[in-house]
Amino acid sequence: MIDYEWIESLKNGGIEDNDIKARKDITADFISYYKNYFTLDL
Numbered sequence: 617m618i619d620y621e622w623i624e625s626l627k628n629g630g631i632e633d634n635d636i637k638a639r640k641d642i643t644a645d646f647i648s649y650y651k652n653y654f655t656l657d658l
Contacts, residue, residue, distance in 0.1 A: 622646075 624636045632638045637645075 621636055621642050622639075625631075625639050625642060628636065630639045636642075
């Protein structure tokens with residue numbers, strides 16, 4: 617889930633590990649999700 621990943625990345629200083637992706641990847645996934653969501657909503 618994006619929320620969990622983002623919060624954990626804030627806690628660990630943005631360091632990528634086994635459970636958490638890099639912040640740039642989390643942000644890209646978030647943007648992609650909402651672009652697709654609003655495209656389907658039309």
